[in-house]
Structure formats: C-alpha cells, structure tokens
Amino acid sequence: MTDKILPLLGRRSVRAYLPDAAVSEAELRALLEAAMAAPSAMARDPWRFLVLRERADLAALADLLPHGQMLRQAALGIVVCGDPAQAHRQEISYLLQDCSAAVENLLIAAHLLGLGAVWLGVHPNEDRVTGIRRQFGVPETILPVAAIAVGRPAEAPEPRTRFNPDFVHAGRW
Amino acid sequence: MTDKILPLLGRRSVRAYLPDAAVSEAELRALLEAAMAAPSAMARDPWRFLVLRERADLAALADLLPHGQMLRQAALGIVVCGDPAQAHRQEISYLLQDCSAAVENLLIAAHLLGLGAVWLGVHPNEDRVTGIRRQFGVPETILPVAAIAVGRPAEAPEPRTRFNPDFVHAGRW
Numbered sequence: 001m002t003d004k005i006l007p008l009l010g011r012r013s014v015r016a017y018l019p020d021a022a023v024s025e026a027e028l029r030a031l032l033e034a035a036m037a038a039p040s041a042m043a044r045d046p047w048r049f050l051v052l053r054e055r056a057d058l059a060a061l062a063d064l065l066p067h068g069q070m071l072r073q074a075a076l077g078i079v080v081c082g083d084p085a086q087a088h089r090q091e092i093s094y095l096l097q098d099c100s101a102a103v104e105n106l107l108i109a110a111h112l113l114g115l116g117a118v119w120l121g122v123h124p125n126e127d128r129v130t131g132i133r134r135q136f137g138v139p140e141t142i143l144p145v146a147a148i149a150v151g152r153p154a155e156a157p158e159p160r161t162r163f164n165p166d167f168v169h170a171g172r173w
Numbered sequence: 174m175t176d177k178i179l180p181l182l183g184r185r186s187v188r189a190y191l192p193d194a195a196v197s198e199a200e201l202r203a204l205l206e207a208a209m210a211a212p213s214a215m216a217r218d219p220w221r222f223l224v225l226r227e228r229a230d231l232a233a234l235a236d237l238l239p240h241g242q243m244l245r246q247a248a249l250g251i252v253v254c255g256d257p258a259q260a261h262r263q264e265i266s267y268l269l270q271d272c273s274a275a276v277e278n279l280l281i282a283a284h285l286l287g288l289g290a291v292w293l294g295v296h297p298n299e300d301r302v303t304g305i306r307r308q309f310g311v312p313e314t315i316l317p318v319a320a321i322a323v324g325r326p327a328e329a330p331e332p333r334t335r336f337n338p339d340f341v342h343a344g345r346w
Contacts, residue, residue: 100273
C-alpha cells in the first residue's frame with residue numbers, strides 16, 4: 001500500500017538548492033495549476049499567489065522570514081495569500097484552510113516535478129504579514145498566509161511518515 | 174508537465190459511493206500515514222484523528238453536517254482535529270494550517286488508492302464543533318477542524334485545475 005502513497009511520503013522539506021539552476025515557466029505553471037486544483041470551502045478559491053524570481057526580491061523576502069534564508073539560493077519564492085472578502089462567509093478559518101490545501105498541493109507538485117520546496121510560516125506573525133505587504137505592494141485587504149521556496153534540490157531526504165498510533169481514536173475519543 | 178501532476182488534478186471531491194463496499198484496514202492505515210506525512214509548523218504535528226466506521230456513527234456525523242449526507246453511504250468518516258496545546262506557539266492559525274495540510278494529503282492518498290473522498294467543513298462553525306465534541310466524547314481541549322467521507326467511488330469526475338491567471342502576481346502585487 002505504501003508504494004501507492006509514495007508521492008506523499010516522498011514530499012519532504014528541501015532547504016538546499018543547486019546554485020544558478022532555474023525553474024522553467026512550464027514548471028512554474030504546473031506548480032500553480034496544482035495549487036489551484038486544491039479544494040476550497042464552497043469552491044470560493046480565495047487564494048492568490050505572489051511569484052518572486054528576481055534575486056533582490058528573494059533576498060528581501062528572506063530578510064522578512066527568520067527561517068527563510070534558503071530563499072537566497074532558491075530559484076523561486078511564492079507567497080500564498082488569501083482574499084478574506086472572497087473566502088466562504090469571509091471567515092479567516094476557511095481562508096487559512098483553503099490556502100493551506102493549495103500550499104500542500106504546490107509542495108507535492110514540486111516533488112512530482114523533481115524540484116525541492118519548503119513551507120515557510122507567515123500568518124499569524126504580524127511582522128511578517130506587514131513586512132510582506134509593505135515590501136511587495138500587497139494591499140491591506142489581502143492576507144499573506146505562507147511562503148514557499150522552490151529550487152532544484154541539492155539534498156534528497158528519504159520518504160517517511162510521522163504516523164503515530166496515539167493520534168488515532170476509533171469510534172469514540 | 175500536466176501528466177506529472179495528474180495525482181493532484183485527479184483528486185476531485187467524490188460524494189457518491191458504492192453501497193456496502195468496505196475500506197480495508199491496510200487502506201485506512203495508508204490514509205493516516207499519508208495524513209501524518211504532511212508538514213507542520215516546527216514539526217509539532219498537532220493533528221489528531223477520530224475514525225468512524227460504524228453505520229450509526231456515520232449517521233450521527235451526517236446529522237451534524239448539513240453538506241455531509243453522503244456519510245450515510247460512506248465506508249469511513251474521519252474527523253481531523255487539532256490539539257491547540259501542541260500547535261506551534263499554541264496558535265490556532267498554525268493548527269488550522271497543519272490540519273489542513275494533513276486533510277489534503279489524506280484526500281490525495283484516497284485518490285491514489287482508488288478511493289473517493291470529500292472534505293466537509295467543521296471549524297469555525299460552532300454548532301458543528303460542539304456537536305462533534307458532544308457526540309463522540311471529544312475533549313473541550315481538542316478542536317475539530319474538518320471531516321472527511323471516504324468510500325469506493327460510484328462517480329469518477331475528470332481531472333481538472335481551476336487555474337486562474339488573475340490570481341497570480343509577478344514580482345509586485
């Protein structure tokens with residue numbers, strides 16, 4: 001059974017990338033298609049994507065994210081944002097759930113394409129939300145949720161799960 | 174490029190299941206392994222899983238979820254919950270992001286296994302959160318986030334993305 005879910009077990013956080021190795025337009029398009037193939041509450045698709053490819057922009061994003069220094073070597077940075085006005089019932093909870101499903105799809109797509117990627121936390125850190133808005137002209141009405149660094153992998157972590165039977169309750173808690 | 178991301182484009186919401194078609198223990202285990210292979214903020218893995226297989230339990234969950242009537246025909250219902258005390262910085266935002274990544278992994282795993290599944294909203298609907306806690310003995314300290322119905326598919330929606338170029342901003346918003 002494990003072989004069938006290998007695309008999921010094989011998606012690992014990849015934080016080291018080959019220098020000067022680009023990601024093609026076709027690959028970027030596939031990443032975004034995968035992200036926008038995620039389900040969203042009432043199919044409201046409140047997700048929005050800020051794509052950064054310039055070295056200076058990637059460095060500016062790294063300056064805002066304490067765990068995002070690998071962005072300086074990445075081919076691509078993608079900030080996944082949500083538009084609260086478009087989310088189901090304008091609920092931030094649904095916006096976060098929808099955007100997170102899109103992020104996870106994008107990370108799995110990167111793995112399927114032979115790329116490496118890592119999820120970098122933004123929301124609910126107010127400094128990061130505000131800093132990203134200011135740096136990249138994101139309107140106050142838009143909520144930056146998470147950032148993703150993408151590159152050609154310079155490391156290949158083994159597939160794994162962190163399955164823990166204590167986390168599973170059957171029938172009743 | 175599209176062929177490589179087909180596992181993601183092919184994951185669709187499946188709401189009709191073959192009657193009396195069970196999901197094996199090995200399949201359930203693979204679904205949970207996939208869910209727990211998701212990334213989580215600071216690897217805190219705050220996700221918890223309530224697995225329902227009894228017809229009466231599936232009907233009781235359907236009673237609580239207005240869009241969850243397919244649970245009455247499903248082989249399996251899984252309520253994905255979060256433990257706020259275990260989430261990074263005890264932030265509900267991180268808990269929601271982590272649990273949503275686990276839900277999306279579980280849905281993709283169902284598709285890879287030839288099963289059908291659908292994401293049913295719970296949080297932030299207070300009636301659903303409270304009703305699930307009461308019905309299944311979930312402690313007040315645990316937050317039900319989403320439910321998933323799983324069964325052998327009686328429908329096969331086509332792969333697709335909802336890619337929208339207007340949702341993509343390059344370099345600056």
